[in-house]
Amino acid sequence: MNNNILFIYLFLIQFLSIWCDNYNEDNDWDVLVFTQRWPLTVCSQWIKENSNHSCRLPDYEDIWTVHGIWPTKSGTRGPWNCDDTWKFNESAVAPIESDLQEFWINIEKNTALTSLWEHEWKKHGTCAAVLPQLNNELKFFKQGLEWIKMFNMKSILLKYNIIPSLNGYEVENIFNSIKNVLNHDPVVQCVVDKESKETLISEIQICFDRSFNLIDCDPVEKNFRKDGILTDCSLKKKVFYPNKVLSLLNAETFDSDKKSSFDELLETRNYWISIYKTIKFLIWATI
Ligand SMILES: *[C@@H]1O[C@H](CO)[C@@H](O)[C@H](O)[C@H]1NC(C)=O
Ligand SMILES: *[C@@H]1O[C@H](CO)[C@@H](O)[C@H](O)[C@H]1NC(C)=O
Numbered sequence: 161m162n163n164n165i166l167f168i169y170l171f172l173i174q175f176l177s178i179w180c181d182n183y184n185e186d187n188d189w190d191v192l193v194f195t196q197r198w199p200l201t202v203c204s205q206w207i208k209e210n211s212n213h214s215c216r217l218p219d220y221e222d223i224w225t226v227h228g229i230w231p232t233k234s235g236t237r238g239p240w241n242c243d244d245t246w247k248f249n250e251s252a253v254a255p256i257e258s259d260l261q262e263f264w265i266n267i268e269k270n271t272a273l274t275s276l277w278e279h280e281w282k283k284h285g286t287c288a289a290v291l292p293q294l295n296n297e298l299k300f301f302k303q304g305l306e307w308i309k310m311f312n313m314k315s316i317l318l319k320y321n322i323i324p325s326l327n328g329y330e331v332e333n334i335f336n337s338i339k340n341v342l343n344h345d346p347v348v349q350c351v352v353d354k355e356s357k358e359t360l361i362s363e364i365q366i367c368f369d370r371s372f373n374l375i376d377c378d379p380v381e382k383n384f385r386k387d388g389i390l391t392d393c394s395l396k397k398k399v400f401y402p403n404k405v406l407s408l409l410n411a412e413t414f415d416s417d418k419k420s421s422f423d424e425l426l427e428t429r430n431y432w433i434s435i436y437k438t439i440k441f442l443i444w445a446t447i
Contacts, residue, residue: 187239189232190370194365200404201360203215207407216273219262222403241283246289250277256302313364325401328398342374347364347384
């Protein structure tokens with residue numbers, strides 16, 4: 161008898177938790193995370209992933225571009241994919257498509273031009289659409305364009321003399337500069353270059369509430385907190401904010417008169433790689 165009651169009880173708990181999960185999936189979110197990316201870092205990574213890869217870069221190469229607007233439930237990620245029946249329709253964004261190609265560009269050239277927009281709409285836009293201000297594609301993508309123009313990290317970082325170059329910056333410096341301009345905590349994200357092991361700035365997130373007021377990103381990215389700043393970048397090493405696409409095969413990198421430590425590092429590596437390849441070739445040729 162007791163066992164039966166326990167069973168029913170467990171069943172009810174299970175049922176309720178599934179029901180609550182589904183509810184969460186729908187439209188339970190409180191923060192809009194607006195993510196911008198640094199095209200030259202994204203491109204450097206994309207090219208290194210596969211030698212056949214190439215990039216679409218914005219005409220003004222040194223602007224930050226939109227990655228996405230991500231409805232987020234504090235302390236979690238998502239919800240995602242809130243309406244699988246609502247497919248991305250390119251005609252709906254036709255009036256702003258030339259702007260999207262500049263400011264919300266799909267850097268990964270070996271994929272379709274519209275694939276970033278398609279992905280962002282399906283995964284995040286359909287969840288943002290519960291807000292009247294974002295309830296169709298045109299409004300959603302227009303909002304991204306508005307924010308990237310208002311909050312472009314190029315001009316925000318410039319206020320504190322943080323400019324694209326091959327000199328590194330402290331991540332604290334980057335974080336605090338943005339915080340000082342916006343009065344709210346951003347999230348600063350990096351990638352580590354596989355070959356040089358250097359850290360490159362890749363994305364910056366700022367956060368809005370459901371009324372589009374800027375708020376601190378703290379509730380969103382608890383796991384990123386390090387010494388009072390929100391980042392996954394190394395606090396021990398300088399972070400590069402590159403002013404060109406970095407690629408081991410980029411001859412231009414090795415021609416310049418004034419070489420930064422980063423260039424030198426790449427050059428040294430390239431030298432050893434070519435020696436290694438030569439030795440391998442000699443071994444192969446003499447067998
Ligand atoms: C690059 O593309 C060529 C031709 O499409 C293919 O044969 C080769 O395997 C590709 N290389 C890589 C590293 O994927
Ligand atoms: C796509 O958008 C255009 C322009 O808003 C609209 O006329 C058309 O009906 C839409 N197509 C679909 C399949 O929803």
